[in-house]
Amino acid sequence: MLATNLKHIKSEEEFFQAVENDENVMICCGRMGPMCIPVYDIMEDLEEKYEKVKFYDLDFDAPHAHVLRNHELSRTFMGLPFTFYFKNGKAVKATSSIQSKAQVKENLETYLLKD
Amino acid sequence: MSARHYDVIVLGAGSAGLTAGIYLGRAKLKTLIINEGTVGGQMVLTHAVANYPGVLETGGFQLSQIMKQQARQFGCKIESNVEVTQLDLISKVKQVEIDHDEVYTADAVIIATGGKPRKLGLLSEDQFKGLGISYCATCDGDFYAGKDIIVVGGGNSALEEAVSLTKWVNSVTIIHQFDHFQAHQHAIDEATNHPKISFIMESEITKFLGNDTVEGVSIINKRTGETSVVPTNGVFIYIGYLPNSEKFKGIVDLSEYGEVIVDENMKSNLPGVFAAGDIRKKKYRQITTAVSDGTIAALSTIDYIQNLKNNFV
Numbered sequence: 001m002l003a004t005n006l007k008h009i010k011s012e013e014e015f016f017q018a019v020e021n022d023e024n025v026m027i028c029c030g031r032m033g034p035m036c037i038p039v040y041d042i043m044e045d046l047e048e049k050y051e052k053v054k055f056y057d058l059d060f061d062a063p064h065a066h067v068l069r070n071h072e073l074s075r076t077f078m079g080l081p082f083t084f085y086f087k088n089g090k091a092v093k094a095t096s097s098i099q100s101k102a103q104v105k106e107n108l109e110t111y112l113l114k115d
Numbered sequence: 116m117s118a119r120h121y122d123v124i125v126l127g128a129g130s131a132g133l134t135a136g137i138y139l140g141r142a143k144l145k146t147l148i149i150n151e152g153t154v155g156g157q158m159v160l161t162h163a164v165a166n167y168p169g170v171l172e173t174g175g176f177q178l179s180q181i182m183k184q185q186a187r188q189f190g191c192k193i194e195s196n197v198e199v200t201q202l203d204l205i206s207k208v209k210q211v212e213i214d215h216d217e218v219y220t221a222d223a224v225i226i227a228t229g230g231k232p233r234k235l236g237l238l239s240e241d242q243f244k245g246l247g248i249s250y251c252a253t254c255d256g257d258f259y260a261g262k263d264i265i266v267v268g269g270g271n272s273a274l275e276e277a278v279s280l281t282k283w284v285n286s287v288t289i290i291h292q293f294d295h296f297q298a299h300q301h302a303i304d305e306a307t308n309h310p311k312i313s314f315i316m317e318s319e320i321t322k323f324l325g326n327d328t329v330e331g332v333s334i335i336n337k338r339t340g341e342t343s344v345v346p347t348n349g350v351f352i353y354i355g356y357l358p359n360s361e362k363f364k365g366i367v368d369l370s371e372y373g374e375v376i377v378d379e380n381m382k383s384n385l386p387g388v389f390a391a392g393d394i395r396k397k398k399y400r401q402i403t404t405a406v407s408d409g410t411i412a413a414l415s416t417i418d419y420i421q422n423l424k425n426n427f428v
Binding site (some may be wrong): 042095096097108 | 159160162175176196198217245247248249250253255258349387
């Protein structure tokens with residue numbers, strides 16, 4: 001399990017529950033590496049400010065991570081972490097490798113909260 | 116003074132900034148640490164720290180978390196992942212605005228903003244980030260299993276990471292702008308003797324090629340001007356670091372490389388402004404040297420604040 005303060009997705013069932021039960025979901029799928037840790041840190045900071053979004057992490061090496069590792073949007077990805085944005089159960093945006101706070105906020109605003 | 120006034124504001128929460136915070140907090144100075152990125156700075160980028168005295172081996176992330184906890188235990192407030200949008204370091208009461216919103220004041224400021232990895236600066240570099248361009252071999256190496264990749268750079272990081280990548284990849288081509296390496300001899304020997312590693316010297320990448328992912332790079336030989344294309348599946352970039360000093364240009368004395376110039380007590384040219392860690396002009400950049408700088412900067416600041424309270428400044 002990842003050593004973050006985010007909610008962890010621990011099974012495939014939890015993954016589907018998370019994306020289907022909430023309108024706006026952001027999931028960071030990675031390891032405890034230098035490119036991933038800053039993104040978890042940013043998400044922890046944004047959790048308070050973005051109450052309409054649910055933030056999760058998912059261990060990239062866990063068996064159930066195949067739901068994002070093999071996702072259509074991540075087929076060309078070659079850098080951790082994979083970051084996914086889900087709107088009403090559908091993946092609307094995904095990014096590969098480290099992201100800045102500004103990039104994460106822009107994706108939240110553009111793909112999840114634009115209405 | 117208002118609740119937003121602090122004795123000291125530390126800009127940066129890497130090893131220098133956190134150490135300064137620990138000393139300032141322990142001296143009962145009201146201290147705010149403001150950090151534009153992740154707490155821990157470049158320390159977080161280090162997977163294994165084996166030369167930090169008193170600790171047999173730990174991860175950079177783990178070490179940073181302990182330093183953060185120590186700083187908080189001594190009473191420091193830490194604001195991380197914020198943007199410093201305005202600065203006044205010249206007035207007697209220093210002022211820092213974050214996120215165009217909150218304004219904090221302090222009697223003294225320690226600049227410990229560290230450095231950031233240097234990028235090649237090519238237009239397509241951001242476009243291919245995570246799609247064939249990487250800055251971390253241990254993070255992304257396994258995505259390139261059996262592939263032919265390029266490492267850019269000629270320092271210790273470039274050569275050591277190139278060797279590390281050979282665990283996964285079919286071949287590594289190191290592209291370096293000079294005819295010699297800046298790395299230590301042991302790193303040069305290990306890379307040059309490795310059967311999977313080859314070299315293109317005196318050359319620079321001018322363009323990344325590909326559609327969805329990197330498929331090759333255009334390079335130019337700096338001596339002959341000859342251009343060519345090198346097919347590749349991935350490019351790992353290790354070309355050094357730049358000081359995070361853009362905000363201080365024209366305010367604090369900087370070296371030609373943008374490092375803050377300080378004296379042996381970490382004092383800058385401005386009263387009440389100190390600097391510590393990788394942001395300052397110095398030769399050796401290690402966690403231990405940053406910790407040392409942070410300690411000295413904090414002790415100098417404590418003296419400065421004491422003199423200020425006694426009206427000696």
